[in-house]
Amino acid sequence: MQSVAAALDRLGELAASPTVSRLAAAFEAAGHELALVGGPVRDAFLGRPVNDLDFTTDATPDAILAIVKPIAEAHWDIGRAFGTIGARIAGETVEITTYRADAYDGASRKPEVVFGSSLEDDLTRRDFTVNALALRLPKLELVDPSGGVEDLVAKVLRTPAAPEQSFGDDPLRMLRAARFSAQLGFTVEQATEQAMTDLAAEIDRISAERVRDELTKLLLSRSPRSGIRLLVESGLAERVLPELPALSLERDEHHRHKDVYEHSLTVLDQAIDYEIERGVLDSPDLVLRLAALLHDIGKPATRRFEAGGAVSFHHHDVVGAKLARKRLRALRFDNDTIAAVSRLIELHLRFFGYTDGAWSDSAVRRYVRDAGDQLERLHILARADVTTRNRRKADQLAFAYDDLEERISVLAEEEELAAVRPELDGADIMRLLDVPPGPVVGEAYRYLLEVRLDEGPIGPDAATDRLLAWWASREEPHA
Known part of the structure; x- marks a missing residue:
């Protein structure tokens, strides 16, 4: 967290950039207000990179278009119905939105778009106080009607209006609370978290596509665990990803010190660490993270109590792959993502047979053949799935996988293993x-x-x- 003075200096430098200064001058000349708003202002205070330039104005969408056309290299109005006009100015992409006063009617899955009349009213209708910050241009006046700067200092997420009203206006904000808590490392204020629990069922009014996009952003954060916990503890996960809270009731036979839910969160953490450490995948990798989080969701349906008190989960890999396909389809993920995630879940136990006895070269080839283009992700998932506290066992499994990867590498050099096919077509x-x-x-x-x-x-x-x-x-x- 930077000081207010340092943040304002940084915002001043941003305002002096060709893109912002040109835009600010054009709106002032046209007699309209313009403010840099939301994420860019918040991130200036947090010392984070400012990647998106979002503006708000009292101008209507038609007026915005008339102002930006003469100064833009390109412009588009795909968001015009929601009051948003996009443009590329001085080589940077910007979005300019008319002051908003959106609300749901209590039944619709999409917000009713209502344009507002003032910057302060627009800000108090936003999702969280830390995003309800604006910089008036070109005068460089910080506007903070809800105490967002104080909440940035305290690392707290709080709604500008009463949380019941805010979440009632747009229930997706409850998922955004989980996402921002993970992205920013902030704590959700108690009343706001209670409202998430009380209004969890309201998320059913939100389209699957919007839910999917928020879950994706959460999973792509550096440390999504806190956000996932918030979804489960508030009851939201029960509505959007019910297979996840179901894991908290089960015991994992390989890791008796944790239930399967805790194990799955640890696997996700470790998969992200391996993803970054190995540097082979384009990080952050959504397919890997979905597979890590969901790899054991077949266990509740396959739990069996055996003689002597043992618990088994036979074929939970196959069952889990089917459940993952069904859930990801319901969330409107694309077919390639669904196929890759379900394949990884189906294969995630295969490696553990390697430690039971030496695999033949034929078995190694089949492992590679079955993994196909998911081999690197399968390497990471199999390694991340080792969460035992028994250091000796963990080292044995790590050494075994090192050996397997070495054998794959040797065979690949000798046989072009990545493209295993017969000599005859x-x-x-x-x-x-x-x-x-x-x-x-x-x-x-x-x-x-x-x-x-x-x-x-x-x-x-x-x-x-x-x-x-x-x-x-x-x-x-x-x-």
Whole structure:
């Protein structure tokens, strides 16, 4: 947290930039108010990078367009219905929004857009006091009607209006509270948190797409654990991601010191650390983080009490993959993300068989083949899934995975393992067997792939001999 003077100096430098100064002069010449608002002002106080330039004004969307057209390299009005006009000015992208006074009607899943009349009223209708800060331009006057600067100092999230009113106006703000608590490391004020609990059911009025976007932003923060906890403890997770709180009732047979919920949060923490440490993925990685958080959601449905007091969760990987697909579809995630996350969950236990006995080269090839383009994420997930407090056991598992990755690396150099395929393709099979396209070609290809996985590269000539021998051994007629 920077001092007020330092923050204002930083905001003054920002206001003097070509983009902001040009925009401020244009609005002043047109007789309209303009203020830098929200995140950029907040981040100037926090010493964080200012990446987005958001402005608010008393001008209508039509008036905003008329003002920015002469000074912009490009402009767009895709958000015009909500009062927002976008533009690129002096090489930077900006968004300018008419003062707002939005509210939900109590039934609709989208806000009713109502334009406001003053900057102060606009700010008091915003989500949190720390985002209800503005810098009037060009006079550089800080506007803070709700005590946002004090809350920044105290690292507290609080709504400008009564939290019941704020969350009633837009229930998505409850998810934003969880997201900002994780992103900023702030604590949610007690009355605000209580309102989240009391009004959790109101989140059902929000579209799945908006919920998905907030959950995504939360998961992409550096340390999402505190935000996830807030969702679970407030009851919001029960409405938007019910598989997560269900884990808190179960005991993990591998990690008896934690329930599965705590274990899953630890796996997420460790996956993020590995993601950053290894530097191979584009960080932050949403697919990895979703898979880490949800990897054990199949356990509640598969829990069985065995003789002697043991607990088993057989096939929770397969069940969990199905549950993840269903939940992510309901949240409107894209098909590629759904497929990748569910595949990782399905495969996340595979490595633990490696420690039971030496894998053959064939088993290593199958591990790589089954992981496909998710191999690096699977490496991280498998490592992160080790949360035992038994240091010796943890070291053994880490050494085992080091060994597996080394074997994959060696085999990859020798065999181009990342693209495991038979030496003969479909055209070769049809030519050698004199058959048209059809199921038999796929059957032959799968046979040759099994040979390739079992024995490694054998060369085209040997593959031809094996194919012809397989064909001759078939019991059905070749006609």
